[in-house]
Amino acid sequence: MAPPLSHPQVPLAMDPDLNAPHSMGTTITGVTYDGGVVLGADSRTTTGIYAANLDVSFSLILHIRVGVYVANRASDKITPLTDNILFVRTLLETGGLIVGGWDKYEGGQIYSVPLGGTILRQPFAIGGSGSTYLYAFFDQAWKEGMSKDEAEKFMVKAVSLAMARDGASGGVVRTVIINAELLLGRFSSTVARRARASQLIA
Amino acid sequence: MESAAVSSHDSTIQEIGFERTLYPYVMGTSVLGMKYKDGVLLAADLGGSYGSTLRYKSVERIKPIGKHSLLGASGEISDFQEILRYLDELILYDNMWDDGNSLGPKEVHNYLNRLMYNRRNKFNPLWNSLVLGGVKNGQKYLGMVGMIGTHFEDNHVATGFGNHLARPILRDEWNEDMSFEEAVKLLEKCLRVLLYRDRSSINKFQIAKITEEGVTIFPPYSLKTFWGFSAFKNPTKGAEGSW
Numbered sequence: 001m002a003p004p005l006s007h008p009q010v011p012l013a014m015d016p017d018l019n020a021p022h023s024m025g026t027t028i029t030g031v032t033y034d035g036g037v038v039l040g041a042d043s044r045t046t047t048g049i050y051a052a053n054l055d056v057s058f059s060l061i062l063h064i065r066v067g068v069y070v071a072n073r074a075s076d077k078i079t080p081l082t083d084n085i086l087f088v089r090t091l092l093e094t095g096g097l098i099v100g101g102w103d104k105y106e107g108g109q110i111y112s113v114p115l116g117g118t119i120l121r122q123p124f125a126i127g128g129s130g131s132t133y134l135y136a137f138f139d140q141a142w143k144e145g146m147s148k149d150e151a152e153k154f155m156v157k158a159v160s161l162a163m164a165r166d167g168a169s170g171g172v173v174r175t176v177i178i179n180a181e182l183l184l185g186r187f188s189s190t191v192a193r194r195a196r197a198s199q200l201i202a
Numbered sequence: 203m204e205s206a207a208v209s210s211h212d213s214t215i216q217e218i219g220f221e222r223t224l225y226p227y228v229m230g231t232s233v234l235g236m237k238y239k240d241g242v243l244l245a246a247d248l249g250g251s252y253g254s255t256l257r258y259k260s261v262e263r264i265k266p267i268g269k270h271s272l273l274g275a276s277g278e279i280s281d282f283q284e285i286l287r288y289l290d291e292l293i294l295y296d297n298m299w300d301d302g303n304s305l306g307p308k309e310v311h312n313y314l315n316r317l318m319y320n321r322r323n324k325f326n327p328l329w330n331s332l333v334l335g336g337v338k339n340g341q342k343y344l345g346m347v348g349m350i351g352t353h354f355e356d357n358h359v360a361t362g363f364g365n366h367l368a369r370p371i372l373r374d375e376w377n378e379d380m381s382f383e384e385a386v387k388l389l390e391k392c393l394r395v396l397l398y399r400d401r402s403s404i405n406k407f408q409i410a411k412i413t414e415e416g417v418t419i420f421p422p423y424s425l426k427t428f429w430g431f432s433a434f435k436n437p438t439k440g441a442e443g444s445w
Contacts, residue, residue: 112258115228116279116280117280122260
């Protein structure tokens with residue numbers, strides 16, 4: 001059994017159980033709609049690769065203009081990604097990312113970053129262990145040009161379906177909407193509120 | 203050599219300062235290439251597999267390089283994206299000389315060979331098989347570079363499964379003076395076999411053409427398949443116990 005990784009640059013506890021199944025313990029989704037993106041995730045964390053006490057809202061990575069923000073439970077505030085770059089790097093090595101955001105040049109965009117580091121822009125993306133149950137659902141039910149409300153409802157439905165079947169996903173469904181408006185200040189309070197709310201869930 | 207900790211839950215060996223790739227994750231399957239009368243054709247499907255899951259279905263695995271070349275890649279997609287970044291820089295610097303010269307397919311092929319071999323020697327390969335095709339000054343060029351630095355030129359090449367399924371067809375039926383239509387038909391014949399027999403292939407292909415005039419990458423399309431074999435009609439006949 002190899003010794004635990006003690007890479008000096010990675011501050012988070014990374015004690016890999018080499019016998020644990022390679023699961024990602026969650027369901028994450030991202031959908032573009034006409035005017036922005038909706039990101040969604042469940043709230044359950046499982047032990048293994050994801051440290052159990054990290055707020056699962058880290059699975060929502062929020063892209064604002066040039067800065068990338070991560071909802072960070074440890075400090076319970078929205079901090080620029082540069083502070084969290086190692087955090088994200090850890091995520092990159094243990095599970096896929098979905099990056100979503102809006103800018104004035106291309107509108108709403110979703111980028112999938114699976115294990116390995118491939119970057120693929122997609123109209124929608126799914127990830128995590130629960131996503132296996134969603135491939136067929138999205139193939140059939142997703143369509144272009146959804147409105148903001150349709151997209152959010154669709155997300156909630158998708159994540160709920162995954163939670164119903166995936167033992168490693170559960171709890172509540174969290175969604176975040178990012179569009180031009182949300183960039184103008186309402187954004188951080190929404191996320192901070194969600195980050196705080198998550199503290200109530202053990 | 204510093205001590206290394208191997209973690210099996212991700213695919214990297216982490217030594218102090220850097221990492222190496224051990225396993226590929228998101229992979230593209232075969233790429234086919236063949237010369238024809240006016241230039242070179244490349245073909246590949248648009249799939250990115252994640253193990254046995256056909257996870258991504260719009261991955262463009264053939265890209266133009268500079269004015270004279272086309273690059274197709276199978277293997278780990280993130281490494282292909284990295285190679286494109288290297289080549290982008292190479293072509294940029296070439297353009298900045300602004301001297302009327304431009305890197306042709308032979309030069310790009312050589313660069314890729316050096317790149318792949320160098321990485322292989324550091325035990326940190328770019329997990330790809332590359333097909334490089336191009337035309338410069340009327341000369342057609344088609345070559346391949348593998349992840350360990352193996353490289354060669356030929357009239358027709360294939361990566362991955364294509365080596366086993368497509369090349370025999372190409373060896374039999376290829377000739378020097380194929381027209382564009384004949385060449386596409388031959389490629390489609392090979393692609394169809396790969397579609398039937400390669401589990402990682404999807405029915406969404408792109409054909410790319412390069413001639414002296416330039417590059418054309420055609421929009422994705424799908425092939426018709428045939429499943430009306432008489433042996434499929436009564437599958438349970440003679441199979442005791444099946445239903």
